Structures are given as C-alpha cells and as structure tokens.
Amino acid sequence: MANVIPLFDSKGLRTANAGARVLLVGAGPGDPGLLTRKAYAALQAADVLFYDDLVSAEILAEVPASVRRVYVGKPKGTTKVTQEDIISQLIEAARTEGTIVRLKGGDPFIFGRGGEEAEALQAEGIAVEVIPGITAAAGAASTTHIPLTHRDHSATITFVTAVRRDGALADIAGLAGEGRTLVVYMGLGKATDIVEALKADGIAGDLPVAIVENATRPGQRQFITTVDALAETVAAQNVRSPALFIIGRVATAGSALVRAGDHTATDGPFHWAHFAHG
Ligand SMILES: C[S@@+](CC[C@H](N)C(=O)[O-])C[C@H]1O[C@@H](n2cnc3c(N)ncnc32)[C@H](O)[C@@H]1O
Structure with missing residues (x-):
C-alpha cells in the first residue's frame, strides 16, 4: 500500500512535505x-x-x-x-x-x-x-436521545441502505426485531416496501420506528411511529430528504425525547444554533 503522509497531524495542524x-x-x-x-x-x-x-x-x-x-x-x-x-x-x-x-x-x-x-x-x-465524519445515524440518535444500543433493548446495530445499485430494495431479512436496531438510510421512497419486507420477516407491527429528518440541522424533525404506520407517517408528515429510520425498541427508550405516538415534534432541541449562542 502506498505510504501517504497525512496532511494534518493529530491536532489538525498541517504537516510538512505532505505532497499533492x-x-x-x-x-x-x-x-x-x-x-x-x-x-x-x-x-x-x-x-x-x-x-x-x-x-x-x-x-x-x-x-x-x-x-x-x-x-x-x-x-x-x-x-x-x-x-x-x-x-x-x-x-x-x-x-x-x-x-x-x-x-x-x-x-x-x-x-x-x-x-x-x-x-x-x-x-x-x-x-x-x-x-472520517459522524454518520447520519449517530447524529440522528444523539439529537433525539435515542440510544442506538441499550442493554435493555438492543445489543446489535445494522446500518442498511434501502436502495441497492440496481434500485431494488436491499435485503433486510433478519436485520430488525427484538434485541436489535436497524437504521435505514435512503428509505423515504421505499417506506411501503420496507414495511412489507419487515412484515414478511415476521416483525411485529407495533415495533417502534423513529423517523429523523434533517438531523442536526436547522428545521430538524422527528416522529415516533410503528412498523405498521411507517409509510403512512412518511406520507402524512410529508417527510423530506435527508431522513432516516431507526427501527427497534430503542426508539422509545426512556431517554428518547419524542414519545411514542407523537407525530408532531419539530425542531431538534439541540441543533447547533443553541450551542452557538450559549
Ligand atoms: C448517500 S447517503 C450518505 C450517508 C452519509 N455518508 C453518512 O454517513 O451519513 C444519504 C442518506 O443518508 C441519510 N442522511 C444523511 N444526512 C442526514 C441527516 N442530516 N438527517 C437524516 N438523514 C440523513 C439519509 O437517509 C440520506 O438519504
């Protein structure tokens, strides 16, 4: 493997002779x-x-x-x-x-x-x-206080894209359910297919799902729904990209800021402007 001298040291300061x-x-x-x-x-x-x-x-x-x-x-x-x-x-x-x-x-x-x-x-x-950067799942989880893992609810997390290269739904069999967290990226246009796939996989219709739109950005919105009501919530709330789904019991863990059934919360309470202005 080519030996690339990093452009920045561990403090983010530029190193000498790093090259193009x-x-x-x-x-x-x-x-x-x-x-x-x-x-x-x-x-x-x-x-x-x-x-x-x-x-x-x-x-x-x-x-x-x-x-x-x-x-x-x-x-x-x-x-x-x-x-x-x-x-x-x-x-x-x-x-x-x-x-x-x-x-x-x-x-x-x-x-x-x-x-x-x-x-x-x-x-x-x-x-x-x-x-590296903080991935959207971590941003969505932190601003909503949804722990992606929790000893009472989930010992495993999977990140999946809803859309494969050929446009088809990715295979999500076995990825969701009790004891696990599934985060679906790029799922907005596939909400109905995702629900069908989860139900075909034997997932309970009342398993909680958090939808987080514009995570960490001004105008962040988050909704707590269920597998059964996922597609309906996306449509009714006119959820826009970028958004992701956090599927599993963690979505309603005690720390979560949005309560089950609450489809109305808007504006992430901890978006950057709150920090910026102290
Ligand atoms: C092409 S993927 C890129 C993911 C990115 N590389 C990451 O690590 O977060 C785009 C998808 O990421 C998710 N996403 C990215 N930023 C987001 C945000 N701020 N809020 C919610 N979802 C986001 C959405 O599912 C969006 O459709």
Whole structure:
C-alpha cells in the first residue's frame, strides 16, 4: 500500500512535505460543530472543494471564499453528474490544482461511494487521505436521545441502505426485531416496501420506528411511529430528504425525547444554533 503522509497531524495542524493529494472528508450530518478538527482544517487548506447536496449550507459557510467550489450534486430538474465525471474531474484537479477536498455528508465510507472514489484515484497514482465524519445515524440518535444500543433493548446495530445499485430494495431479512436496531438510510421512497419486507420477516407491527429528518440541522424533525404506520407517517408528515429510520425498541427508550405516538415534534432541541449562542 502506498505510504501517504497525512496532511494534518493529530491536532489538525498541517504537516510538512505532505505532497499533492485528494482528501476524502466526512462533513458529518450537517451541524458544523460536528466537523472534526481535521475536517475543518482540510476545508481551510483546500484549493478546490468538491461537494454535493448532502453538505449543509452551514458547513459550506465554513469554507474560505478563496477556495474554488465545484458542485457535483443534482440541482432540481437537471441531470446528475455521473460518478465517472466526478472521478475524472477529481483526477484532473488533483494533477493541476494542489489540495483537493472531496467533501461528503456524514462519513465518506458509509453509503457515500467514498470507497469507489478512493479506488479510482489510487489506480491513477493519486494519493488519497480519508478523514472520517459522524454518520447520519449517530447524529440522528444523539439529537433525539435515542440510544442506538441499550442493554435493555438492543445489543446489535445494522446500518442498511434501502436502495441497492440496481434500485431494488436491499435485503433486510433478519436485520430488525427484538434485541436489535436497524437504521435505514435512503428509505423515504421505499417506506411501503420496507414495511412489507419487515412484515414478511415476521416483525411485529407495533415495533417502534423513529423517523429523523434533517438531523442536526436547522428545521430538524422527528416522529415516533410503528412498523405498521411507517409509510403512512412518511406520507402524512410529508417527510423530506435527508431522513432516516431507526427501527427497534430503542426508539422509545426512556431517554428518547419524542414519545411514542407523537407525530408532531419539530425542531431538534439541540441543533447547533443553541450551542452557538450559549
Ligand atoms: C448517500 S447517503 C450518505 C450517508 C452519509 N455518508 C453518512 O454517513 O451519513 C444519504 C442518506 O443518508 C441519510 N442522511 C444523511 N444526512 C442526514 C441527516 N442530516 N438527517 C437524516 N438523514 C440523513 C439519509 O437517509 C440520506 O438519504
């Protein structure tokens, strides 16, 4: 494996002679206070920043105006930039423009195609450094006080994407139920299929589900529902992306801030503005 000298030391300070590279950086779920020190340092050190729709406006506000920004998301009504385009733009920029930051929501290696990008860049001889981020499940859990594990409720967590590469629902058999937590990413458009799959797997219809929309961002919303009522709640509350489902008894653990049956809570009580203003 190529020996890449990290661009930043453990305090987030720049190291000498680190050389050209692409930094694959996790932006976390949206609250800029949840950026790691290294992620923040990378944003300050970037010559070029590649970002997409999952990167919040509050995080982009932390990027110096001098950094060239390349949006590689999907504005409404246009065609998405393909993964191949993104990779060739990254390669081109890495060869000609210094420090390139590829900023991704959450953690770059969790449902973020970070692995594919790192592979393609390394194959071209381009050094890659990965800076992890707080994944959305952790952000959603912390702001709602839903413990993803709990000795009384769950000894295992699974993160699953609802949508496989071919667009079909991922196989979720055996992943949910008593004693376990299932967090479903990208599940909004598949809520009905998820309910069907869970019921086919023998999951009780009253198993609690938390839906967390815009976790850690201004306008965060969270709802507690059940497997039976999941699709109905998504539709009735007009839940919008980004959102995820936390399925299991932990959703109604004693610490949880939203009570079972409460479909009306809005605004995460601990979003960043509350910290920022003390
Ligand atoms: C392409 S995946 C990227 C996941 C990301 N790499 C991570 O580690 O969180 C996008 C999905 O993550 C979830 N997600 C990302 N940010 C979120 C947020 N702030 N609140 C709720 N869900 C979020 C949603 O399910 C969204 O559809």
